[in-house]
Amino acid sequence: EPTERGGYLFGRGVSDNKGNLLARLQAIEAYRATIGELPLRIRVLYEGEEESGSAHLAAFVARHGERLRADGCVWEAGYKDAAGRATISCGLKGIAYVDLQVRGAKKDAHSSLATIVPNPAWRLVWALATLKNAADEITIDGFMDLVRPPTAAERAVLEDLAFDEQGMLRIHGITRFVRDLHGYELKKKHFLEPTCTICGIVSGYTGAGSKTVLPAVASAKIDFRLVPDLTPDKVVSLLRAHLDRRGFDDVEVVPGHGESPSRWPIDSVAATAAVAACRSAYGSAPVVYPLLAGSGPMAQVCDTLNIPVAGFGSGNAASANHAPNENIAISDYVDHIRAFGRFLHAFSGRVLD
Amino acid sequence: EPTERGGYLFGRGVSDNKGNLLARLQAIEAYRATIGELPLRIRVLYEGEEESGSAHLAAFVARHGERLRADGCVWEAGYKDAAGRATISCGLKGIAYVDLQVRGAKKDAHSSLATIVPNPAWRLVWALATLKNAADEITIDGFMDLVRPPTAAERAVLEDLAFDEQGMLRIHGITRFVRDLHGYELKKKHFLEPTCTICGIVSGYTGAGSKTVLPAVASAKIDFRLVPDLTPDKVVSLLRAHLDRRGFDDVEVVPGHGESPSRWPIDSVAATAAVAACRSAYGSAPVVYPLLAGSGPMAQVCDTLNIPVAGFGSGNAASANHAPNENIAISDYVDHIRAFGRFLHAFSGRVLD
Structure with a gap:
């Protein structure tokens, strides 16, 4: 059961993503109750397998694609940043989740035999250490070759992007980021x-x-967050070849769920309407991210049906998705109802006051 | 409770080392009941902290050393080899057990933040990978410099030592040993x-x-089995310096229990009597190991009091010490009673028939 404490609602999935899903239904109710008929047709697609790879969604989209066609999509996720600014995101990273498994002797043995009996824990550590080096550079053969360098436009967006470094350090209780990065390089690594x-x-x-x-x-359980042109299949294939080339044919790769990355213009009609809606609801300009660093079945739906995406929602930078004490501020929940109602208005071409 | 099945006794500690400890008391009883007065004085030292480092034994030895003086020591452990031959061991490796601990963010975070928030699992893997390479060579700075190369005499002993490679492979369900070693090199790695x-x-x-x-x-929990001139203190100190030199000052080293190695001549009076006793009890010559690859508080007692060691007992090569299904053969238990009684006879200078 969710718990209310100090203006926050705590509970599994309250930020990712029950809060947003319910707030939007309430926004539709509120729009009808206060303004009247909806100014556009809304198709609602909620599915419950996102955290485990949405195994059945592609088939659903293939079967019911006609009923899902749309001019824009508001994705499920959205957060305030560490400085408390509303953010809008126009894409997601992909994901490839794999289990690596190694077997040694047929059962645990006395460690004095470690002289001569192979140790699968060492085999795993040695194999892992070939995947990424201590500078946090992914060293799987061919992997980084598939990563598109930032375009000039992407670079310009990131240069301008507000990113509260001190807030992020504080929220996570760390003294520095990976590689001690700052500024553009930090944002580039995080988003691209x-x-x-x-x-x-x-x-x-x-x-x-x-x-x-x-x-x-x-x-070991490994997740890869993917950017274009990495896909789950390519990652699993590169990983297997990389390990084999180094004699780690004893390390089994068991593919788990996967999603391809999905990227949309930050100036689409949907994104522009989201900016106007958030500015009106929050009283200040939102930060527009090229994408969220998380993953989801966006490509399965929006790439398949060619629907531009803008995501915004009721989460905050310390919402702690997937962790104990997942939370949203109740005021952010109410604000998301307000912002989503305004989005419906703006996206249908009406002027917000 | 121990379980008897197919001529074997299964139970925690039945091989390491309750079986031997009880068999020897029964051997003393049997000697008295069948032959008469014991031909020598026996001092029995049983302590219950061996598996966790015998933290109180050194003080006990310092206090009661006079009452522990002896001309020879039969150590607690002893096993048949994979070919079913009785073995005698004249030493133990030392041990240094350490915990390595790394902290990252103040709590678990969503893995999409792995772009910029440090991951202690990776830090640990990278640190571990600097300790030993995939050729199973320990690469801690200065560590191998403290390992004495085999003497000509040790080499000769190992060259002659019967070691059932196929039996060991079968028992552990593996197809090859570390580095695919065989023969002398395999025995050298295991014992020295x-x-x-x-x-x-x-x-x-x-x-x-x-x-x-x-x-x-x-x-991670790491155990180092030590040979001369490695000691627990030296290992912890080398490990700390090695990690610091590579920037792993975030990897905390928490020392656990430690024992120094202990080595004794394979032709001491105790060892010679053990060979005679085993030959008489088993009807064939035992295999004499320079040492067991395991560890125990031998140095705390025998090095302190200068007591030569010979160890033999009721275990077998598949006794699975410390693992599920630890076992001894009941016939090996009875044979150890017989061998230990004969040892008392031989060690006191009497001729075995």
Whole structure:
């Protein structure tokens, strides 16, 4: 059950993304109750498999594409930045989630045998260390070759983009960013570059105290956030070839869910209407991101049907999606109702006062 | 509770080392019941902290050393090899157990932030990969410099040492040893070289399916098996300096239990009596190892009091110490009673028939 505390609502999925989904339905109700008939046709597509790869969405879109056609899409996610500014995002990174698994002896052995019996935990560590170096550069053969360098226009957008570095450091309790980056380079890495992340790793004894054991199995969960022209299939294929080339044929790659990246113009009709709606609702100009660094089935829907995207919502920079204490401010929830109602008005060509 | 199945006794500690400890008391009883007065004075030292570093044993030895003086020591551990031959061991490796711990953000974050928020799991993997390379060579600065090369005598012993490679491969369910070693090189690595073993590693999400999380903490448990002149203090000190030199000052080293290595002549009176006793009890010559690759508080007792060591016992090559299904053969238990009784006879200078 969600909990209200200090003006915030805490609960699993309250920011990602139950809050936004409900606020928008309430905005539609509010529009009808206060202004009258909706000025445009709204198609609502809510699906519940986003966090595990939306395995059934592509088939749904293929089957019902005609009923999903639209001139613009408001994506589910949206957040205030660390400085409290509303943001609008016009795309998502893709994702490729893989499990790496290594087996050694048929069961755990006494660690004195580590002299001669292979240790899958070491095999996994050595394999992982070839994927990304300590400068945080992804070193999988051919991987970075697929990353498009920023265009002059993208660079200009990022140069101008407001990004509250001190706020982000404070929220995450860290003293510096990866590579000690700042300014444009930090924004470029965050918005336009892929990731290779150990989301989890486990082998052997992990309890309190010590156990002198030689583990029989080791595994890691890795997620790659993808930018054009990386796709899940390409990543899995490059990863397998990279490991094989280095003798890590004992490291099994088990592909999990995947999504391709999706990018849309920051000056589409949808994005322009979102800017006007947020300015009116919040009383100040929103920050327009070229994309969110997260992932979702945007390509499955919007690339397939060619629908430009603008995303905005009720989250904040410390919403802690997927983590304990996920939250939204109740005032942000109400503001999102107001902003979404104004978006409907603006997107249909009406003037906001 | 222990379980008897197919001529074997299964239970925690049945091989390491309750079986041996009880068998020896029964051997003393049997000697008295069948032959008469013991031909020598026996001092029995059983302590229960061996698996966690025997933190109180050194003080006990310092206080009661006079009451522990002896001409020979039968160490607690002893095993048949993979070919079923009795073995005698005249030393132990030392051990240094450490926890490596890394902290990142103040709590787990959404993995899309991996672009800019440091990941302690990666920091740990990169740090670990500097400790040992994929050829299984320990690469900690100065570590291998402290390992004494084999003497000509040690080499001769190992050249002659019976070591059932096929049996070991079969028992552990592997197709080859580390570095694909065989023969003398395999035995040299197992008996005379140190180890650096990931006994456990954990970070982030390790359950079923996927979770796109950027972990806040990562940790690994490492055990080093030590040969002369490595000691626990030297290892911890070298490790800290090695990590600092490479910028891994964020990797905390938490020292756990430690033991120095202990080595004794394979032709001491104790070892010679053990060979005679095993030959008489088993009907064939035992294999004499320069040492067991495991660790224990041998230096705390025997180096302090200068007592030569011979270890033999009721374990087998698949006893699975510290693992599920730890076991001994009941016939090996009975044979150890017989061998230990004969050892008492031989060590006191009496002739075995």
